[in-house]
Amino acid sequence: MLIYLTLTSNISYLISHISYLISYNFYLITHNSISMEIIEPDSPKRLKRSNIDKMLSGVCGGLAKYLDVDSTIIRLAFAFAAVFAGTGILIYLIMWIIMPKENF
Numbered sequence: 001m002l003i004y005l006t007l008t009s010n011i012s013y014l015i016s017h018i019s020y021l022i023s024y025n026f027y028l029i030t031h032n033s034i035s036m037e038i039i040e041p042d043s044p045k046r047l048k049r050s051n052i053d054k055m056l057s058g059v060c061g062g063l064a065k066y067l068d069v070d071s072t073i074i075r076l077a078f079a080f081a082a083v084f085a086g087t088g089i090l091i092y093l094i095m096w097i098i099m100p101k102e103n104f
Contacts, residue, residue: 045066046066047062047063047066047099048062048066048099048100048101048102049061049062049096049099049100049101049102050062050064050065050071050102051101051102052102053065053071055075056096057096058101058102059092059095059096059099060074060075060078061074062099062102063095078091078092
């Protein structure tokens with residue numbers, strides 16, 4: 001019997017706190033303390049060749065802008081891939097063909 005009373009008192013305590021939080025939030029919303037403005041998400045980032053930051057076709061500049069890093073780092077990565085693995089030039093050419101240009 002004691003366990004039952006303890007359990008019901010804990011449940012009623014929990015329900016009273018939940019109802020208090022709901023009523024307090026409703027009060028804040030109705031009194032404009034909290035703005036319920038809907039924020040639209042930004043448009044998704046698109047991988048495009050850069051018109052501004054380019055040396056050959058803008059692939060490294062566009063990739064750097066997409067990854068939010070310096071374009072020199074991307075250019076060095078392509079150079080190392082071309083020299084050591086031999087795949088940098090092939091990947092660059094494929095990206096040149098596939099990636100669309102930025103619209104300016």
